[in-house]
Amino acid sequence: MAPIERRSGRKRALVNGEDIEKKNTLKRSLRQRTDTVKKEKPSTDKVNNNNINIDKKKVLESSSKENVEPPSLASNLPKALSCLNRVQPGIQGFIPHGLHSNNILYRLQHNAMGITRERSLRQAVVQSYSDQLANYRILTTASPFDRRVTAMQWHPTLPTTVAVGSKGGDLILWDFTKTEGITFMQGIGAGGSVTHLQFDTTDPSFIYTSSIDGKVSRQDFHGNNKTVFLNTMDWSYWYCSLDVNYRSNVLVSGDNLGNTVLMTRQGEKVWSHRLHKSKVTHCEFNKQCEWLLVTASTDKMVKMWDIRMVSGRKSALYELPHDRPINSAYFSPDCSRLLTTDQNSEIRVYGGPLWDKMERTIPHPHRFFQHITPIKASWHPIHELIVIGRYPDPQFPGYHHGENRTIDVFDANTGDMVCQMLDGSAKGIISLCQFNRDGSYLAAGMGLNTLIWTDVAKLTTQGALSVNKTISGIGLNPNRGSNTSQRRRNRRNNNDDEVDKLKKKLKTKTKTKTQTKTKTQTKSKSSRR
CATH class of the missing domain: 2.130.10.10 (YVTN repeat-like/Quinoprotein amine dehydrogenase)
Structure with a gap:
């Protein structure tokens, strides 16, 4: 047979007539098998792979008589039928880290691209400043x-x-x-x-x-x-x-x-x-x-x-x-x-x-x-x-x-x-x-x-x-008391300073006395000699 030319939209494909007839026979056989399965069990129930018994040999014999190779769909038919009455899970997309981050640079970039809202941008600004306030x-x-x-x-x-x-x-x-x-x-x-x-x-x-x-x-x-x-x-x-x-x-x-x-x-x-x-x-x-x-x-x-x-x-x-x-x-x-x-x-x-x-x-x-x-x-x-x-x-x-x-x-x-x-x-x-x-x-x-x-x-x-710096003798540490207590402390410090001065004077006096004694002793010894 002469090749048949088909058009679908803007695409063109040359298909052999014999191949078309072979694929049609395969589709008919698959429809017959699916109809028998639907009669045995209603379509509302979920189909289990263990409960479906399909005679793969008949499919292979029918395909061999017509010199057609068994398609991959026939071998995966139980899985395909089980997916007919089962909801496919949604594809889990990957969300970039920048959309979760409160970094102000990420938020400004996304705001310029039209991804984020004004409220999320405000929260990013507040988050960056609140981290500073915590310090x-x-x-x-x-x-x-x-x-x-x-x-x-x-x-x-x-x-x-x-x-x-x-x-x-x-x-x-x-x-x-x-x-x-x-x-x-x-x-x-x-x-x-x-x-x-x-x-x-x-x-x-x-x-x-x-x-x-x-x-x-x-x-x-x-x-x-x-x-x-x-x-x-x-x-x-x-x-x-x-x-x-x-x-x-x-x-x-x-x-x-x-x-x-x-x-x-x-x-x-x-x-x-x-x-x-x-x-x-x-x-x-x-x-x-x-x-x-x-x-x-x-x-x-x-x-x-x-x-x-x-x-x-x-x-x-x-x-x-x-x-x-x-x-x-x-x-x-x-x-x-x-x-x-x-x-x-x-x-x-x-x-x-x-x-x-x-x-x-x-x-x-x-x-x-x-x-x-x-x-x-x-x-x-x-x-x-x-x-x-x-x-x-x-x-x-x-x-x-x-x-x-x-x-x-x-x-x-x-x-x-x-x-x-x-x-x-x-x-x-x-x-x-x-x-x-x-x-x-x-x-x-x-x-x-x-x-x-x-x-x-x-x-x-x-x-x-x-x-906790004290301001020029007026201020106090927050753990201390009022001005009266501070004045008392100042008086005590002044008294301590006066006592230290007296001790220093006494030490100097004792030193001078000992020095004068040693000098007089040396003089007396020299005179005796």
């Missing part, structure tokens, strides 16, 4: 106060300078890179507690303060040019919080009775209303929206206000109820989120611009105690991280005996704890934590002490600064 240790300490630390604020332009206020009204301006870099301003003592302080960004040599003596004032660290904006003249009525809006040129302050006062920076009162039922623990302006104000109170309520339309307690834009009294409510650095800290065991993150939307709740032990400064969570200036001191609570889930009083760092996007900062020399409860403007240093208030934390690598490179 933070105490760089230096200062304890110039005889009462606990109540407020602190970093300098707006100097990354190594921090201002700290105490319960006795004392203020310090501290540049911890200098041995004599501390400026101390004496307070009034009992009843002069600094509740909040903030640098004047227009002139950083001045600072705004609110205190329990009932005053809201602006002053420098030398005690000169002091301006008092508010004064209650009543020891049972004081101011607890303040903030300054430089774009609108206004200042706001809240007191312990729930009142909030808005005034210009020149001292002219704009309005005064009782916006909460009890103490206004925190008030803050949104830096991206100059008319938006947030206030937090011990009446278990956080409220958002438009300062242009405040007429009373019911004129709030948003009300965010909590289960416990609230210590603070900080806007994030980009002003898109709000971080609140209650007085028991809960941190909340709210998202804007609809501020009534709570993104997540983070359980954390930081219960309130009368004789410590209320614990407040704060933001990292660059990354979306939350930092807060831990006060272990036996009633908190997951508590174990001997739990450390660490500084905990959380990821605001997931609510997971990314690391815990711990130094063996700081065993107290850390109430206040604030990063400087670039996040390279962390200032923490622990009782009477102010601690500066940084990376361990910086401790080795900066030989001039040692761990």
Whole structure:
């Protein structure tokens, strides 16, 4: 027979007619065998190789009569039939290591290729920085106060300078890179507690303060040019919080009775209303929206206000109820989120611009105690991280005996704890934590002490600064006591020095006496001779 030409798409193949007839006969024989197997056992059941009995000899005889070689499919027919009614397992692909890794270089490369999402890129950035935070240790300490630390604020332009206020009204301006870099301003003592302080960004040599003596004032660290904006003249009525809006040129302050006062920076009162039922623990302006104000109170309520339309307690834009009294409510650095800290065991993150939307709740032990400064969570200036001191609570889930009083760092996007900062020399409860403007240093208030934390690598490179350094006779080691105990130690040291001096004088006198005796003896001997 002449060869037959066939076309299938763009491909052409020349097939011999005899070969086609042989393959057709093979297909018919295979169909007959499969039909007999299906009759013996239904197709819904799985076919086992042991239960199928196929007469291979008949297939071979039929193929030999037609002078056709037995195909490989006939010998593997039981396996082929068993695969008809069985689901094939999926092929397991190989995932490159870079897709699992949190390395920022991998994530940036995949983001450029369109493989990863923005969220995974953020997590990679947070992971790299959290590994660095885990290496933070105490760089230096200062304890110039005889009462606990109540407020602190970093300098707006100097990354190594921090201002700290105490319960006795004392203020310090501290540049911890200098041995004599501390400026101390004496307070009034009992009843002069600094509740909040903030640098004047227009002139950083001045600072705004609110205190329990009932005053809201602006002053420098030398005690000169002091301006008092508010004064209650009543020891049972004081101011607890303040903030300054430089774009609108206004200042706001809240007191312990729930009142909030808005005034210009020149001292002219704009309005005064009782916006909460009890103490206004925190008030803050949104830096991206100059008319938006947030206030937090011990009446278990956080409220958002438009300062242009405040007429009373019911004129709030948003009300965010909590289960416990609230210590603070900080806007994030980009002003898109709000971080609140209650007085028991809960941190909340709210998202804007609809501020009534709570993104997540983070359980954390930081219960309130009368004789410590209320614990407040704060933001990292660059990354979306939350930092807060831990006060272990036996009633908190997951508590174990001997739990450390660490500084905990959380990821605001997931609510997971990314690391815990711990130094063996700081065993107290850390109430206040604030990063400087670039996040390279962390200032923490622990009782009477102010601690500066940084990376361990910086401790080795900066030989001039040692761990737990004492500042120019004023500062103390965090494991030591107050100024009175330090003065006692200094007196003892002075007494010891005087005793050593007396001993040296006595030794010199005895030496001179022995020398004179030996001289007189030698002279007497020579005279006798």
